[in-house]
Amino acid sequence: MGNVTSLERPMLERCVKQDPEAFRWFVGRYQRAVFSLLGRMLGAAAPVEDLAQEVFLRAYRGFGSFDPTTNAITWLLTIATRLALDERKRRKLSLAPIEDADRVPGSDKWKNRELGLAIEEAANALSDDQRAAFVLLEFHGLSIAEISQIVGAPENTVKTRIFRAKEHMREALSAFAPGSAS
Amino acid sequence: MKEPWADWKVPEPSANFTDKVMGAVAPEKPRARSWRIGASLASLAAAAALVGVLASQKSTSGTIAADVRKEVQLSSHVVAVLEPGASLSWNGAHIDQRAGDVFYRVDKGTPLEVETTLGKVTVGGTCFRVRLDSEEAKKGGEMKYASQAASLAVGIAVTAIVYEGRVALASKNGKKIDLLAGEGARVNGAGDIDRVTDGNGAKASRDPSLTPGSPGFDWGKAVAGYQKELAEVEEKQAEVERELAEAKKALLKAGGDAGKGDRPEYDLSQDDWREMREKGQVKFQVPCDRKGWKPSASDLAKLALAPEDGDAVAQAYSRSKDRLWSTIGPLCTKAIGSASAAEILGSDACTHLILNQESRQSASDTFDLVARIRAGEVSEPAGQERERLNPLAQTFLALTGESKAFERDLADKFGADEAHRLAFDKNLCMGKSTFGGARPEK
Structure with a gap:
């Protein structure tokens, strides 16, 4: 991931000093990335907004030890990933209920819904570690080295987890792959 | 090839999420x-x-x-x-x-x-x-x-x-x-x-x-x-405030543009335009010609956007190209007499071609008019009134207005603040140009 930009750095330095205006900027800038990670790590039924709030609270408290010359998004995703992994251990997460109105076979909405459920089901079959590595690589563009740091596992282990995760996801979602008969 | 999980949707932050966190x-x-x-x-x-x-x-x-x-x-x-x-x-x-x-x-x-x-x-x-x-x-x-x-x-x-x-x-x-x-x-x-x-x-x-x-x-x-201690505290506070003021001054100086603070160079205010008019300059940023391009997961992560935001960014780029070409294309075609040749040249080359067709004085007057319009001193002409302007003025009005138009497109999806942030994020590809004024020193 890219280094911190010249515009970000003064704001991050202000965040380190717990300047509320700068922290408001920080939340606005990175909230979508945090929601994206938590949503995919925990599934549709999780209280993503509450957990995202907790991620930013932890970031706020932890800014004292943050180096503003380093990449804020990687640091924030580290916090979010660890919270998500803890949350997965803490409770069994279930899938979101399906609304009948969306269940009109053949409609686009129905197809999207079916695909969404299939993706979640496929992801639920991954181990927590596989899921974290997969989401961080596929949806956040992090490097293997960065993921290795975040999840605290050797790079080769991360690569294996990603390989297995992709293999499983492709197989589980083969019915939805382009060119399939579904 | 698109992976099937690319459509994995996630919840969006609520409008007041930032307020909740704060x-x-x-x-x-x-x-x-x-x-x-x-x-x-x-x-x-x-x-x-x-x-x-x-x-x-x-x-x-x-x-x-x-x-x-x-x-x-x-x-x-x-x-x-x-x-x-x-x-x-x-x-x-x-x-x-x-x-x-x-x-x-x-x-x-x-x-x-x-x-x-x-x-x-x-x-x-x-x-x-x-x-x-x-x-x-x-x-x-x-x-x-x-x-x-x-x-x-x-x-x-x-x-x-x-x-x-x-x-x-x-x-x-x-x-x-x-x-x-x-x-x-x-x-x-x-x-x-x-x-x-x-x-x-x-x-x-x-x-x-x-x-x-x-x-x-x-x-x-x-x-x-206690009073002595208060005096010391007040003195320390005054010292910190002086240091803060000095630091702000230094920051502005480092930015090379007093009054802009940490605003990006091409995020131009009406004051900036007044200043440019004095210098006989026009500058602008426009989205790169990237029709058909879609940001990768890595691009989006650098922009702190979610993967599903890629379409909105790609569409904004596509609309920007169409918008600019709808002005520059016909002017360029008229200048060189061939639509297919204009198409091959593209917006950038056509802009220079249109500029080269104007005399130095006409170009200078045009830059002055564009700067006055962007400074809010003259209302921006529309419709037939705009079409009566010389080709260079029409071109530069389109170019100098494009950044805001692009931002408006992004705002439909991301909201005004986020769109503004994105429009000036260095991770988005933007073509930046300055015309007129003194030639930069080599």
Whole structure:
């Protein structure tokens, strides 16, 4: 991931000093990335907004030890990933209920819904570690080295987890792959 | 090939998510307590500065992080004054102090435990009283603090300074020390405890003439001491403010554009346009010609966007190209007499071609007109009025207005603030150009 930009750095330095205006900027800038990670790590039924709030609270408290010359998004995703992994251990997460109105076979909405459920089901079959590595690589563009740091596992282990995760996801979602008969 | 999980949807932040976070980070201050120090107690302002009576709140448990000095009533008998940067959580008589400096006042007989990463402070509470015998006392002013005070600084070491009463400081490795008023100790990362001395509270407590309740206590001397301390605090504050002002000036200077602060160079205000008009310049940024391009997951991550935001960004680029070409394309076609040739040249080359067809004076007048329009001095022509402008003016009006148009497209999906941030994010591809004025030095 890219280094911190010249515009970000003064704001991050202000965040380190717990300047509320700068922290408001920080939340606005990175909230979508945090929601994206938590949503995919925990599934549709999780209280993503509450957990995202907790991620930013932890970031706020932890800014004292943050180096503003380093990449804020990687640091924030580290916090979010660890919270998500803890949350997965803490409770069994279930899938979101399906609304009948969306269940009109053949409609686009129905197809999207079916695909969404299939993706979640496929992801639920991954181990927590596989899921974290997969989401961080596929949806956040992090490097293997960065993921290795975040999840605290050797790079080769991360690569294996990603390989297995992709293999499983492709197989589980083969019915939805382009060119399939579904 | 697109992977099937590329369509994995996730929830979007609610519109007020940022406000929610900010509310949790710095809880709103409730009504001030009745013992807020008023102007009539000016001579005790130094004491107020120490005590930091700003606001209070009471709950048996909670979490707080302070961005400004903040007083929190943790229970009926415990008040904590957090300095900026301090944070703690509390549950009954147990406090988990995570960071920063916190001043605690604990009523007599109230047990309290303050835990940090390196050590634990246990207090039983004592009492001291402040009586005002100066001008304020004659007016009936009297303040009482039933309190025990300890100050903690958490970082590479924990320091406890006792102003009144007695506290026990224990490190994580089991070492323990009892501290009396006027004493202090520090626990380092290895768990070793060393005694330290502290100026203010320690010294005040050791000197009987400055210790309330002691036989030789001298109110006049104590108040004078507080006033001196206040003067020092004010001096320090003024110094910090001067440093801050200097730092801001330096920042502006470093940006090379006084008044712009940390605004990106091509985020142009009407003042910027007035300034450019003086220099005979026109500058702008337009999205790169990327029709059909879609940002990758890595691109989106750099932009702090979610994967599903890629379509909106790609569409904004596509619309930008169409919008610019709808103006530049026909003008370029007319200039060279061939639509297919214009298509091959593209917007950039066509812009230079159109510019080269104008005389130096006409180009200069055109830049002046465009700058005046963007500075808000002349209204922007539309419709037939715009079509009557020379090709260069039509081209440059399109180019100088494109950044905002692109931002508006992004705003449909991301909201105005986020769209503005994205439009000037260095991770989005933007073509930046400056025309007219003095040639840059080589």
